[in-house]
Amino acid sequence: xxxxxxxxxxxxxxxxxxxADENLIKEYFKKNPDLSMExxxxxxxxxxxxxxxxxAFKHPGRKRRLTWxxxxxxVLIVLMTLPFIFNNESSQxxxxxxxxxxxxxxxxxxxxxVSNGLNKGKTYSKExxxxxxxxxxxxxQ
Amino acid sequence: xxxxxxxIMAQGPVITKYFNxxxxxxxxxxxxxxxxxxxxxxxxxxxxxxxxxxLEAVSKLKGxxxxxxxxxxxxxxxYKKAVADVNKAGYEELMSVKDAEENMQFSIIEKDGIIxxxxxxxxxxxxxxxxxxxxxxxxxxxxxIAQEMRVEGLENLGKMHxxxxxEHDTY
Numbered sequence: 001x002x003x004x005x006x007x008x009x010x011x012x013x014x015x016x017x018x019x020a021d022e023n024l025i026k027e028y029f030k031k032n033p034d035l036s037m038e039x040x041x042x043x044x045x046x047x048x049x050x051x052x053x054x055x056a057f058k059h060p061g062r063k064r065r066l067t068w069x070x071x072x073x074x075v076l077i078v079l080m081t082l083p084f085i086f087n088n089e090s091s092q093x094x095x096x097x098x099x100x101x102x103x104x105x106x107x108x109x110x111x112x113x114v115s116n117g118l119n120k121g122k123t124y125s126k127e128x129x130x131x132x133x134x135x136x137x138x139x140x141q
Numbered sequence: 142x143x144x145x146x147x148x149i150m151a152q153g154p155v156i157t158k159y160f161n162x163x164x165x166x167x168x169x170x171x172x173x174x175x176x177x178x179x180x181x182x183x184x185x186x187x188x189x190x191x192x193x194x195x196l197e198a199v200s201k202l203k204g205x206x207x208x209x210x211x212x213x214x215x216x217x218x219x220y221k222k223a224v225a226d227v228n229k230a231g232y233e234e235l236m237s238v239k240d241a242e243e244n245m246q247f248s249i250i251e252k253d254g255i256i257x258x259x260x261x262x263x264x265x266x267x268x269x270x271x272x273x274x275x276x277x278x279x280x281x282x283x284x285x286i287a288q289e290m291r292v293e294g295l296e297n298l299g300k301m302h303x304x305x306x307x308e309h310d311t312y
Contacts, residue, residue, distance in 0.1 A: 095160065095171040095172055095173045096173045096174070096175055097172060097173070097174050097178065100178060100181050100182075103174045103178040103181075103182075104178075104182055106172055106174055106205075106207070107174055107178070107179070107182065107199060107205055108195060110205055110207060110272055110274075111195060111198055111199070111274075111283060111286055112286060112287055112290065113261075113270075113272065114259065114261055114272065114274065114283055115283050115284055115285070115286040115287035115288075115290075116287045117238070117245055117247065117261055117263075118247065118280060118283060118284040118287075119284055119287050119288065120238050120245070121236045121238050121247070
């Protein structure tokens with residue numbers, strides 16, 4: 001092991017080497033494989049860089065963009081349906097009766113009105129029948 | 142979500158439209174009662190046959206909406222327009238009544254024998270009413286409410302005065 005490498009290793013241990021220094025060390029150990037701790041270490045550092053995982057690696061960036069896209073789509077749908085919901089519910093909600101007693105009175109009065117209306121139709125048809133009866137009586141006389 | 146909003150629209154499309162159109166018009170009173178309110182009534186105990194019929198009708202309702210005005214100059218025009226809109230919206234005419242004071246039309250939305258909406262439009266000289274009941278509507282049941290009420294009204298005429306006196310005593 002030459003002196004220069006010895007010195008560089010000393011610097012490496014102290015954390016003072018530059019990238020160029022480290023490359024020199026790596027070069028050296030590549031050319032002179034050696035069974036010392038340092039030799040094995042630098043050999044490993046170099047070879048592990050070239051390792052390829054057995055499973056293909058998918059970049060996570062694309063997936064993230066997809067969720068962003070679906071979020072944007074969801075917001076768009078909400079914005080599109082909002083006017084419908086707003087028109088039908090929110091703007092109508094201001095007329096909703098919140099007081100149960102009041103609601104009861106209104107419902108009761110409404111159903112009475114509808115009920116009376118439905119009965120009115122019946123009495124009308126009864127009266128119409130009476131008119132028809134009278135007409136037939138007149139005709140037969 | 143789109144379908145949900147369409148389902149909301151399906152509950153009384155005509156009266157919903159009129160609610161929106163007349164939103165800022167102070168001459169027309171607009172009221173809506175939700176199913177939540179109905180469910181509160183059904184906890185009440187029926188004291189009479191009329192009340193029984195009333196609570197039974199209410200228990201199947203999902204909503205009630207009313208638009209009413211009693212002094213609008215264009216009441217007759219409104220009635221005509223409303224009836225035209227109702228017919229255009231695919232409602233089935235149940236019956237219409239005409240007399241000297243007012244016109245009235247009942248229309249329904251029916252599917253497989255079940256009425257899901259009953260829409261009543263009334264137009265007088267200066268008055269206008271549009272009333273929508275939706276949910277499950279039993280016409281026989283609803284028409285009985287007034288009939289029972291009339292019978293009870295006659296029976297209770299004398300009794301009512303007694304009740305009033307009692308109420309005053311407790312105060």
